[in-house]
Amino acid sequence: MPLPPLDDTIAAIATAPGTGAIGVVRVSGPEALSIARALFRPAGGDDIVSLAGGRFLVGYLVDEGQPLDQGVLLVFRAPASPTGQDVIELQVHGGPALLDALLGACVRYGARAAGPGEFTLRGFLAGKLDLAQAESVQALVSARSQAARRHAGIGVAGGLSRRIDALQRQLTEAYAAVLAVLDYPEEGVEEAALAAPLEAALGELDALLATARASRAARLGAKVALVGRPNAGKSSLLNALLGFERALVSETPGTTRDYLEVPLELGRASLVAIDTAGLRATSDEIEDAGVRRARALAQGADVVVVVVDGARPLDDEDHALAEELAGERTLWVASKADLGQVWDAGDLGVPALLRVSAPDGSGLQALRDALEATVLGDAAATEAWLVSERQEAALREAREAVARSRSAPDDLKGLDLETALHSLALVTGRGEVTEDTLSEVFSRFCVGK
Template sequence: MYRLDDRIVALATPWGRSAIAVIRTSGVGCLEALDPLFRGRKRPSSMRGYSLAHGALVDPGTGEMLDEVLLAVFRAPHSYTGEDAAEISCHGSPAGVERIMRTLLAHGFRAAEPGEFTLRAFLNGKVDLTEAEAVHEVVSARTANAHTLALHRLEGRLHARIDAIKEKIASVVAEVEVQLDYPEEDVEHPVSAHLIQEALHEVDGLLATYRVGRLYREGVRVVLAGRTNAGKSSLFNLFMREDRAIVSEVHGTTRDYLEGWISLKGVPVLLYDTAGIRDGGDPVETEGIRRTREILSHADAVIYLVDGTEGFSEGEEALIAELGAERPLIPVWNKVDASAVLPPPEGFIPLSCRTGEGFARLEETLHRVFPEAEGGGAEVVIDSERQRDALVRCRDSLEGGLDALSRGAPLDALAVYLHDAMEALGEITGEVTREDILERIFSCFCVGK
């Protein structure tokens, strides 16, 4: 597990050449550790929180200037991590950034682990676990819808929903424990079973959002498939809105697959342009076809293109039926702008990659393949297996409690079910969390977050 009693440093901006790079530091004594490295009107350790200073960063050992920088200081507990922290804005030269990082590492700082800044924020009570996870999702979001859903969690909407459920359960726990603590009372008060029912309804509602959350978090894999020269690469370029794939009338031009992310009405889609499926071909093309079949085995949906000027080749209809039996498949009759095009069979979408005719219909049809996409406007969704598993345990405990009530079981049995439900909810927000769970969550973050 991470050490939390030292000073950490990491590049917060992406590596590479840029106008400005930002280096983050945090930890007890981090401002004092910066004093000998910063030359400006004020020492970092004497600066107020939320203040800026212009100056030079130097190597304390040689006095050599490393860069002209802007230093931002944040004081505990009013910082992202809850600790004393500083951010160094320097010029974005990779060589310059590397020199600054080497100097910091040689003078009291260590390289931060992935997600360590946010882990410290969580452990210092600045964010709960749902908000910490949302930081990663905001950074990773590939579409506006995915970004909005992550922001909702970051601002605490999921936490608020969990707290509302816990309050209902806690009210019933209080009723039960009063009767358990004072059994000598002759008057027996009925337990508010309706509150358990309401909590169960809320839990089921959150569980129902899981597929929506996963869709926007992970995206879907859509494969363009078909025989050689059916127009897959042209359609790939049309989806990408740029010429990514080589388009040629020569059969077997695509030897390997290409992939690229697109936003389909807010849904992240990883699109694959694959080698044409045919018998024969040279060893390189044969390997491309093998990879095509491997990608197809993991596809969430397939768009199958047929060259409308040639029609079906031998065995192609059987291949389409085979692929469509295992996953959603959208059949497309391509090259309808050609003078020699054949009439499209029933169920096929007529398409011209050259003119764009039929493309809007294809996009709409593909969007309908994923009905979960309609939940993109939800206020709160869950998107991780950890959250789902905890809610399933909570639901099971609430159902067990209702069953115990209906059977007239002792109140202490009901209390056990309710406490188990509360504990499961506490795992979602991080009030009850094992160390290995924390390490697994934060190790997925980028360094500097």
């Protein structure tokens, strides 16, 4: 996809669609100030075109003699502006018809209605922010959870970019050691000069890649499937975690037939909890369809919580389930702790067991903590998170190339390191980036961003 023109004047409504207290129209490009002069009458009579950057004026917006609104004009002068060009922002009352009229007037006075991400694209090309920061901006505005918001904010401040830069320096060091050997082949690559930076780079790449899943989960919500036999207490546990009666609870086994998805916010992770039909062999066709669906949901979930009735002795079916559902991302819960516990983790053959009670809430915090730890995994220790699939793909390529270069013969190590450096450069966009990459990144943005 080719990039849009970069030197003309663009305009867009920058605030969210709908009615609000304030609405903003942004304009960037050579005509920005003349458009401001055509539409804005400063209360103090200042001359807009000769105005210094970083100023604001209060006044009236008038289009062809017709008053539009009272408002504020912000002026940023090139090159010290978010796009590197002259930029104005018109702040008016946030009415959709008013903002449409204002944008229409800007277009009549020479602007082009901007497409998604064009302002940030210009900012990137002017060196105001790098690609990792730009993607973090997008992640920040689309963050739906506090966890996603927090890590995107770190990326906007350059946290991710600094780590990528440090990685590039490490690999460049290793690359230099490899090149030295091409000049003096009889000496061979000096192990210490190469091994240490490569090891360190691999460790750092793994740490960053470990954030990808947590980041995806924070953006989309990690799927947590509650599974177990009928009457184990799955629906009661879901309600207890939520703090309100969302799922039907009954003494009659087989009550939950279809599944139920509910968002569940923990401190640092946002989850989608899924209550499922109790797993059992049944002749009821509808219930059986629910049971098959529950198994599929457990397969596709990020975390599986197996609920086993803690107040009833275990039987063969419990052991069969324990075997079926064992896995790295499975948490074992014994329910109904208030009724007493008649078996323990060893009896079921599981590594750890959390005891919970729905009516008195005991064990719920420990379960929340365990869920959070399982979803975040190794990412918990890392502040700067990857925020896009694109970044993840680039780092995977870099990791593979670094791993290859470790075992490659001396004269080929350099090629792998070049590949790795190239992949890293894609993340921040410092290095060559193709128009396709830029189109892909910025087309995900909102208009006006």
